[in-house]
Amino acid sequence: MADNEEKLNVDQDVPENDDAENTELDTAEPTDGDYTGAGEMSFTDETDSAEGELIPEDMEIIDADVPETEDEGEESDGESENDAQDGGENVHTDEEVARRRKRIVGAGGKKGKKGKVVKILVSILLIIAVLLGIVGITAIIDSNRLEKTFYQVKSNKVTSNIRIVCLSDMHLKEFGKDNEYLVHEVDKLSPDIIALVGDMNMEDQPDNYGAVLNLCLKLNEIAPVYYSLGNHEIDAILFSKSNIYKDIKAAGIKIMNNETDTVTINGTTIDIIGLTQNPTEFERYGKAFFDKAMSATDNFKLVLNHYPEQFFGTLDDYNIDLALAGHAHGGQVRLPWIGGLYSADQGFFPKLCDGYHEIGNSRLLITRGLGKSGLVPRIFNKPEIMVVDIGWY
Numbered sequence: 001m002a003d004n005e006e007k008l009n010v011d012q013d014v015p016e017n018d019d020a021e022n023t024e025l026d027t028a029e030p031t032d033g034d035y036t037g038a039g040e041m042s043f044t045d046e047t048d049s050a051e052g053e054l055i056p057e058d059m060e061i062i063d064a065d066v067p068e069t070e071d072e073g074e075e076s077d078g079e080s081e082n083d084a085q086d087g088g089e090n091v092h093t094d095e096e097v098a099r100r101r102k103r104i105v106g107a108g109g110k111k112g113k114k115g116k117v118v119k120i121l122v123s124i125l126l127i128i129a130v131l132l133g134i135v136g137i138t139a140i141i142d143s144n145r146l147e148k149t150f151y152q153v154k155s156n157k158v159t160s161n162i163r164i165v166c167l168s169d170m171h172l173k174e175f176g177k178d179n180e181y182l183v184h185e186v187d188k189l190s191p192d193i194i195a196l197v198g199d200m201n202m203e204d205q206p207d208n209y210g211a212v213l214n215l216c217l218k219l220n221e222i223a224p225v226y227y228s229l230g231n232h233e234i235d236a237i238l239f240s241k242s243n244i245y246k247d248i249k250a251a252g253i254k255i256m257n258n259e260t261d262t263v264t265i266n267g268t269t270i271d272i273i274g275l276t277q278n279p280t281e282f283e284r285y286g287k288a289f290f291d292k293a294m295s296a297t298d299n300f301k302l303v304l305n306h307y308p309e310q311f312f313g314t315l316d317d318y319n320i321d322l323a324l325a326g327h328a329h330g331g332q333v334r335l336p337w338i339g340g341l342y343s344a345d346q347g348f349f350p351k352l353c354d355g356y357h358e359i360g361n362s363r364l365l366i367t368r369g370l371g372k373s374g375l376v377p378r379i380f381n382k383p384e385i386m387v388v389d390i391g392w393y
């Protein structure tokens with residue numbers, strides 16, 4: 001009976017739900033024959049086995065509703081409340097399933113939209129790549145094709161027709177082996193004279209002008225060649241001691257550096273004037289020569305000058321029957337319906353980069369030339385053979 005009374009006292013001393021006293025019990029030495037409740041009371045942080053026995057019922061419900069995923073976690077409060085209202089049971093109603101399905105479908109829709117945008121971007125990039133490829137292939141093919149353009153110029157200073165073939169800006173490019181194709185095309189045109197208006201070489205290759213000399217010799221068999229120097233020839237001669245002028249002149253070609261030649265063609269006498277100064281040096285080095293050449297006779301004046309930019313003020317007041325120029329490469333890239341894109345001395349959308357112009361009392365024809373000197377390819381800009389017929393009617 002005494003034992004029973006003692007046991008009863010102990011049981012009464014043990015609190016059922018007081019944490020502070022649990023701590024005391026945990027740290028206290030258990031005694032034989034004493035209660036075994038210390039192990040049972042460690043439920044607060046511990047094991048599943050403990051909670052089954054001592055966690056109150058309402059806590060069980062909260063544990064059961066802990067969501068497994070983030071999305072579910074965001075809405076777990078509401079669900080827990082609902083569940084609590086439902087009497088603590090984790091109920092998956094049809095409504096909830098439908099809501100979750102909707103959520104999944106929504107997520108798939110966002111991914112679908114992103115995928116669509118990526119597909120559209122890839123398609124656009126592919127189209128751009130294909131277009132660039134077409135432009136690139138066209139540029140390569142075109143750069144080896146020769147386009148002939150024909151012009152007619154009337155003058156009462158001539159009594160017969162005179163055909164001039166004008167070439168420019170070859171920059172060492174060759175059309176066929178040893179320019180066979182170019183020479184053949186020029187030959188078919190039966191010119192009376194052939195005018196080269198500069199930049200047939202490359203200034204950074206001062207000794208590499210064999211192709212130019214060879215072309216001059218072949219063309220000279222077709223008709224007399226008149227070769228007026230451009231900036232590439234002048235720079236190679238002045239700054240790199242190139243012998244291009246000396247060697248081509250020695251070969252019997254009329255290579256002209258501020259020089260004039262009076263020649264009779266088909267019964268008409270004309271003055272061919274090779275002016276080599278650029279516009280900024282014209283006053284200092286070119287004007288005296290040019291004034292004299294222009295006033296020497298009343299003959300038809302054919303001026304071969306590399307720079308069309310001379311007609312932005314320098315040569316505008318002269319009465320030039322016909323000037324032939326190059327230099328601007330037709331604007332290098334030709335835009336449909338617009339024309340040349342860029343030239344070094346005129347910038348974007350150059351005004352004087354190709355074709356026929358009347359400026360004051362002068363007429364100017366500009367060839368797009370044959371080659372290129374920079375990195376930018378000629379695009380939609382075939383190499384040009386310019387053909388000019390001067391006639392009295």
Ligand SMILES: [Fe+2]
Pocket residue numbers: 169199327328329373
């Ligand atoms: Fe050039």
